[in-house]
Amino acid sequence: MHPAPSVIVFTTLSGLGFGLLMFLGLGLPAVTGWVAFVFFLIAYVLAVGGLLASTFHLGRPERAWKAFTQWKTSWLSREGWCAVVALLVLAPYAAGLVFWDQSFALLGFIGALFSLLTVFTTSMIYTQLKTIPRWNMKLTPVMFLSFSIAGGALLAGQIDAAIALLAIAALVQLAYWKLGDQAFANSGTNMGTATGLGSRGAVRAFEPPHTGTNYLLREFVHVVGRKHAAKLRVISFTLAFVLPILLMWFSPHHFAAVIAVLSHMAGIATSRWLFFAQAEHVVGLYYGKR
Amino acid sequence: MTQLPESTDRKMGLVIDLDTCVGCHACVISCKGWNTENYGAPLSDQDAYGGNPSGTFLNRVHSYEVQPEQGHAQLVHFPKSCLHCEDAPCVTVCPTGASYKRVEDGIVLVNESDCIGCGLCAWSCPYGARELDVTEGVMKKCTLCVDRIYNENLPEEDRVPSCVRTCPAGARHFGDLGDPNSDVSQLVAERGGMDLMPEQGTKPVNKYLPPRPKDTIESEIDILAPLLAPVAENPGGFMGWLDKALDKLPGGDA
Ligand code: SF4
Ligand code: SF4
Numbered sequence: 001m002h003p004a005p006s007v008i009v010f011t012t013l014s015g016l017g018f019g020l021l022m023f024l025g026l027g028l029p030a031v032t033g034w035v036a037f038v039f040f041l042i043a044y045v046l047a048v049g050g051l052l053a054s055t056f057h058l059g060r061p062e063r064a065w066k067a068f069t070q071w072k073t074s075w076l077s078r079e080g081w082c083a084v085v086a087l088l089v090l091a092p093y094a095a096g097l098v099f100w101d102q103s104f105a106l107l108g109f110i111g112a113l114f115s116l117l118t119v120f121t122t123s124m125i126y127t128q129l130k131t132i133p134r135w136n137m138k139l140t141p142v143m144f145l146s147f148s149i150a151g152g153a154l155l156a157g158q159i160d161a162a163i164a165l166l167a168i169a170a171l172v173q174l175a176y177w178k179l180g181d182q183a184f185a186n187s188g189t190n191m192g193t194a195t196g197l198g199s200r201g202a203v204r205a206f207e208p209p210h211t212g213t214n215y216l217l218r219e220f221v222h223v224v225g226r227k228h229a230a231k232l233r234v235i236s237f238t239l240a241f242v243l244p245i246l247l248m249w250f251s252p253h254h255f256a257a258v259i260a261v262l263s264h265m266a267g268i269a270t271s272r273w274l275f276f277a278q279a280e281h282v283v284g285l286y287y288g289k290r
Numbered sequence: 291m292t293q294l295p296e297s298t299d300r301k302m303g304l305v306i307d308l309d310t311c312v313g314c315h316a317c318v319i320s321c322k323g324w325n326t327e328n329y330g331a332p333l334s335d336q337d338a339y340g341g342n343p344s345g346t347f348l349n350r351v352h353s354y355e356v357q358p359e360q361g362h363a364q365l366v367h368f369p370k371s372c373l374h375c376e377d378a379p380c381v382t383v384c385p386t387g388a389s390y391k392r393v394e395d396g397i398v399l400v401n402e403s404d405c406i407g408c409g410l411c412a413w414s415c416p417y418g419a420r421e422l423d424v425t426e427g428v429m430k431k432c433t434l435c436v437d438r439i440y441n442e443n444l445p446e447e448d449r450v451p452s453c454v455r456t457c458p459a460g461a462r463h464f465g466d467l468g469d470p471n472s473d474v475s476q477l478v479a480e481r482g483g484m485d486l487m488p489e490q491g492t493k494p495v496n497k498y499l500p501p502r503p504k505d506t507i508e509s510e511i512d513i514l515a516p517l518l519a520p521v522a523e524n525p526g527g528f529m530g531w532l533d534k535a536l537d538k539l540p541g542g543d544a
Pocket of ligand 2: 383384385386387388389400404405406407408409410411412428429
């Protein structure tokens with residue numbers, strides 16, 4: 001799949017933003033006044049910034065509101081609803097903490113729940129696609145959720161929780177890569193089933209339908225950069241998990257925390273880039289590619 | 291609405307004969323010609339006369355080589371457009387309701403004025419049947435020429451999809467695949483029509499007729515063999531001299 005910057009930025013930032021909102025909604029850390037203001041500002045900027053970035057890849061962003069209509073069937077529509085509900089419900093909760101030193105715990109809890117649901121619905125947009133075996137795995141939502149919760153703990157300054165949650169997320173990441181690498185072969189879709197000619201012999205793409213490129217090849221058959229995948233995995237894993245855990249473990253101070261957060265964000269963005277760039281769509285088979 | 295109908299009254303679709311298709315791409319051109327000036331936004335091209343042309347097409351013809359365990363490889367031309375799936379994943383993923391499947395004939399369409407161009411439907415289609423138009427920012431796909439097949443302003447013989455009408459080889463057939471007695475259903479039954487990627491669970495309506503087995507002419511070729519025997523294995527005379535002379539030159543028998 002084409003790793004569109006808008007979608008990578010969106011899933012990385014909003015994943016972290018909603019992760020932080022979830023902790024804040026649960027009253028972790030129990031802050032009020034200016035400190036609460038700064039925490040909520042960071043969370044809203046990440047979550048809303050991410051959502052805005054996601055509209056950049058639309059062909060017709062001016063009609064984006066129509067995406068709220070099909071929540072009965074569409075995960076994308078459900079994601080829109082969960083995000084809006086989370087952001088709206090947490091606004092008065094945040095105002096209570098910032099201005100009146102008041103915690104409307106029920107609102108906070110509902111907001112936290114919808115923040116979690118937002119991340120889950122985002123992950124389901126990818127998980128539901130049978131056409132992309134690497135995404136069509138139960139582990140995909142687990143990965144999105146574990147990243148978001150770990151990142152949220154890190155941003156919320158929950159040191160002990162962050163260390164444990166980052167370790168869990170790191171294990172999920174490893175398992176996702178391991179299973180993902182076998183997913184296409186295990187899906188049962190190959191050039192034989194794509195053309196229906198597999199029972200007759202070995203099928204080879206002889207001539208493509210067009211001499212130039214097209215939307216399908218640009219969007220679904222991204223092979224450039226895959227060759228660096230192994231190196232990028234190491235970089236991503238180090239930045240997203242190893243470095244933040246070490247920093248939190250040995251020097252849980254403000255400056256180290258900032259470095260840990262930036263390192264984590266860069267690592268997650270790299271992991272997301274790989275999530276897209278390494279995902280092979282079955283339509284590539286019609287072009288004799290993966 | 292992007293909920294799929296429980297069932298459709300008819301299942302209009304195409305039957306594509308891989309035995310007959312000669313790979314001329316006439317259907318590709320006629321499809322683009324009809325659809326760029328009828329239903330919905332035009333099918334734009336980018337850099338059409340430049341060094342890196344690309345454009346939106348609703349129908350494309352691939353070519354494959356099939357190499358059996360024994361015998362010669364076979365070339366198969368393979369037209370592909372929307373298969374108007376019964377369990378169309380492209381419809382249920384659509385967040386706006388722009389994509390829908392019609393109850394009356396099962397045709398899968400995009401209401402372009404609702405489409406936000408998110409591309410998710412194209413991601414969900416295993417067949418590459420949907421292309422986002424770069425100029426319009428909306429999703430384009432085969433409409434089964436919904437503006438031809440019921441069009442009383444056209445002569446009756448033209449009330450079929452443009453590709454079907456154009457195919458010079460007669461490799462494309464159009465009809466109701468939900469009616470077991472229709473010509474297309476009988477053709478499918480007779481020739482063992484097949485689904486593409488059945489494991490994807492889309493239940494495509496369009497069917498493909500496999501290439502017929504090749505006849506085994508090899509065993510009979512002996513009848514003509516004497517007449518076809520090489521005239522001179524070891525040429526004599528001038529040709530023989532020339533052959534030997536050339537062999538003697540350095541690098542002659544490379
Ligand atoms: S072929 Fe693709 S676009 Fe057409 S109905 Fe099936 S899934 Fe949808
Ligand atoms: S590109 Fe248009 S038709 Fe396709 S899923 Fe998005 S809104 Fe629906």
